[in-house]
Amino acid sequence: MTLHQPIVLQAGLRGDYASANDGFVVTQNHAAIPEADHATWRTLYARQSALLPRHAARAYRESLARLDVAGGISDFNAISDTLRARTGWSLIGVPGLIPDGAFFDHLAARRFPVTVWIRRPEELDYVVEPDVFHDFFGHVPLLGEPVFAGFLEQYGRLGAHAARIGALKPLARLYWHMVEFGLIREQGAIRAYGAGILSSAKETVHATESAVPRRLRFDPARVLRSEYEIDRLQPTYFVIEDYAALFACAARLPDLLAAARDATPISPGAADPTDINA
Numbered sequence: 001m002t003l004h005q006p007i008v009l010q011a012g013l014r015g016d017y018a019s020a021n022d023g024f025v026v027t028q029n030h031a032a033i034p035e036a037d038h039a040t041w042r043t044l045y046a047r048q049s050a051l052l053p054r055h056a057a058r059a060y061r062e063s064l065a066r067l068d069v070a071g072g073i074s075d076f077n078a079i080s081d082t083l084r085a086r087t088g089w090s091l092i093g094v095p096g097l098i099p100d101g102a103f104f105d106h107l108a109a110r111r112f113p114v115t116v117w118i119r120r121p122e123e124l125d126y127v128v129e130p131d132v133f134h135d136f137f138g139h140v141p142l143l144g145e146p147v148f149a150g151f152l153e154q155y156g157r158l159g160a161h162a163a164r165i166g167a168l169k170p171l172a173r174l175y176w177h178m179v180e181f182g183l184i185r186e187q188g189a190i191r192a193y194g195a196g197i198l199s200s201a202k203e204t205v206h207a208t209e210s211a212v213p214r215r216l217r218f219d220p221a222r223v224l225r226s227e228y229e230i231d232r233l234q235p236t237y238f239v240i241e242d243y244a245a246l247f248a249c250a251a252r253l254p255d256l257l258a259a260a261r262d263a264t265p266i267s268p269g270a271a272d273p274t275d276i277n278a
């Protein structure tokens with residue numbers, strides 16, 4: 001699993017932060033990407049894309065197909081042109097995880113931060129920090145889904161408010177459960193749209209088909225109280241019926257965040273009396 005989660009920058013991150021600007025943006029320099037890195041991408045792409053027809057949400061699959069990225073790491077500028085025409089989003093290169101404030105600002109302006117480097121061949125199954133495979137393969141396709149794309153902008157816009165009222169933790173839980181690990185019901189089947197799921201072979205099958213995890217009906221108040229652990233398969237997933245459910249909850253978030261800040265958190269995998277199975 002390789003996931004974005006809002007962080008305070010710490011020492012030892014892999015990326016080249018020295019060359020980043022004030023918004024933590026770096027140049028991708030696509031022409032200089034080594035062939036070995038493109039080969040790593042192709043290996044990961046082939047493995048993950050084979051799982052998509054059975055496990056991935058339709059909007060994700062259709063949008064990925066439009067991007068045509070099987071051959072190697074994409075040129076962010078070219079992909080941005082395609083996305084901009086469709087939903088107004090663009091991609092920016094970043095050295096890796098970036099601080100909350102910069103992250104929220106980019107999302108609010110419909111700029112999605114994508115790490116410029118890729119994992120090493122010995123890290124195909126697990127890399128500690130999010131790399132270009134996670135950020136791009138996991139997140140970028142759904143930026144082409146207009147309603148989800150609108151939700152993500154609204155999410156970014158709420159960052160400053162959440163910081164002001166001391167509710168960054170609940171806001172991060174929403175991103176974790178619904179952007180990284182979200183599931184959707186499509187014609188009776190449970191499909192994955194979350195980036196943390198779709199960039200991990202193991203989690204893709206676990207989230208959608210395993211009998212082990214709990215799958216609950218999406219309830220924003222519940223999600224905002226739900227703690228998570230980053231280094232294991234998720235014990236609980238939340239299932240939406242459509243992306244409009246996410247967009248609709250954004251308008252209620254100022255109130256929901258304040259309530260969640262003052263509520264008792266729910267431990268990872270724990271049950272709550274309000275739970276309804278999906």
Ligand SMILES: [Fe+2]
Binds near residue numbers: 002003004130180
């Ligand atoms: Fe992520």
